Amino acid sequence: MQAKLSTMFQSLQVRNYRLFASGQLIKLIGVWMMFIAQDWLVLELSDNSATALGVVTALQFTPVLLLTLLSGRLADRYDKRVLLFVANSLWTVLALGMSMLVLTDLVQLWHVFAFAALLGVANAVETPVRQAFVSELVGMSLLPNALSLNAAVFNSARIVGPAVAGLAIAAFDVGPVFLFTALSSIAPLVNVVRMRTSELHREALPPRDERASAKVIDGLRYVWRRSDLLLPMVVMSVIGMSLFNFQLTLAALAKTVFNTGAASFGLFSTALAVGALGGALSGTGRRSRPSVWLVLGAAIACASFGTLVGLASTYWLVVTLLVPTGFFMVFFAQAANQRVQLGVDAAFRGRVMALWVLVFLGTNPVGAPLIGWVAETFGAGASIWIGGLISLATALLALTWQLRRSGARLRFRVLPMPRFYVTSTDC
Numbered sequence: 001m002q003a004k005l006s007t008m009f010q011s012l013q014v015r016n017y018r019l020f021a022s023g024q025l026i027k028l029i030g031v032w033m034m035f036i037a038q039d040w041l042v043l044e045l046s047d048n049s050a051t052a053l054g055v056v057t058a059l060q061f062t063p064v065l066l067l068t069l070l071s072g073r074l075a076d077r078y079d080k081r082v083l084l085f086v087a088n089s090l091w092t093v094l095a096l097g098m099s100m101l102v103l104t105d106l107v108q109l110w111h112v113f114a115f116a117a118l119l120g121v122a123n124a125v126e127t128p129v130r131q132a133f134v135s136e137l138v139g140m141s142l143l144p145n146a147l148s149l150n151a152a153v154f155n156s157a158r159i160v161g162p163a164v165a166g167l168a169i170a171a172f173d174v175g176p177v178f179l180f181t182a183l184s185s186i187a188p189l190v191n192v193v194r195m196r197t198s199e200l201h202r203e204a205l206p207p208r209d210e211r212a213s214a215k216v217i218d219g220l221r222y223v224w225r226r227s228d229l230l231l232p233m234v235v236m237s238v239i240g241m242s243l244f245n246f247q248l249t250l251a252a253l254a255k256t257v258f259n260t261g262a263a264s265f266g267l268f269s270t271a272l273a274v275g276a277l278g279g280a281l282s283g284t285g286r287r288s289r290p291s292v293w294l295v296l297g298a299a300i301a302c303a304s305f306g307t308l309v310g311l312a313s314t315y316w317l318v319v320t321l322l323v324p325t326g327f328f329m330v331f332f333a334q335a336a337n338q339r340v341q342l343g344v345d346a347a348f349r350g351r352v353m354a355l356w357v358l359v360f361l362g363t364n365p366v367g368a369p370l371i372g373w374v375a376e377t378f379g380a381g382a383s384i385w386i387g388g389l390i391s392l393a394t395a396l397l398a399l400t401w402q403l404r405r406s407g408a409r410l411r412f413r414v415l416p417m418p419r420f421y422v423t424s425t426d427c
Helices: 002-008 015-045 050-077 080-103 109-138 143-172 175-184 186-194 208-212 216-224 227-242 246-257 262-281 292-311 315-341 346-361 364-378 380-406
Strands: 409-413 419-423
Touching (some): 015 050, 080 109, 080 186, 143 315, 216 227, 227 292, 227 315, 227 346
């Protein structure tokens, strides 16, 4: 057990990664608390409008859609550590400003809209740079482990944050939650400064003229020519747009279907995050590039359980189903992320990871308003199971395409344990 735990958390032995992960954990707990408080505030200011929630989500992710590819170009041209400091500084200033508006009771719905859009700008810069920076912290040999631990950090925060936020909102209202978010965002700033640049796994920046030649279109062409990168991105874009809207749909489900309070809404998010943490930790022992079959199998499982969540008729059944949904959601996303990162050339990593962030997060502005409209018109449950069915159809189509392209066959074995498996010479 000790050896297994040592392997699972191996990247934490690297000082720079340890600083990075601890700073992210503190910040993300505050971020998830803020997301719950923001959604609750929007529902209060908009008379329980799921459409307003969809607009906020769209505004939050629209900058990702518009700016992420440019951020990837920045990541391939400049010092990622400096870029992270600038982006996190912007986040801190925005969070402080929003917390003052809420604490002084001056906040209006349009303030939340503006805050979400500006926050999206900070995320559009920070996320692809952070994704590409991980390889510099630990090197390629530990990259799969570090990526899995990143997901574990993210989902640990998603367990703690919503649960604490629900109780804090019930006890103190939303203002103190926004203030805690602002204060927690200082942690990654301090830890980025404390990193030892001499221990980073990176080569010196290329000459200025070579950096200037790093174009966004080159990264797009690179991915287009690589079907092993393109397939997981296409599947992720559809599932991200149609199913990965739980921030919106669970809030609407809790308040409009089950008529619960903030604490019970936080339990939905916590149940999803408990499963997600398990999905993240299950990949920490991986040391090689995941196969396409693993990615597609996880996508099918994620879509199937997501559909069941939308069809569930009781509160506790939803809570129960959210655990495996969260597990396969992160297991799929992490396996797809690792397949992309471990298959890309270093010169294109920033731009390719920017494209990954675009399909992972940037599809939300397209899907969120539509999902919000479906939730308000047909019910929050319908908005989830419809998205689940779209995701399931996409994953099955991708599996069919890959089977035909590779000449592989899908088989089913009953003994010693029932399972599907693929017979193929291509991984």
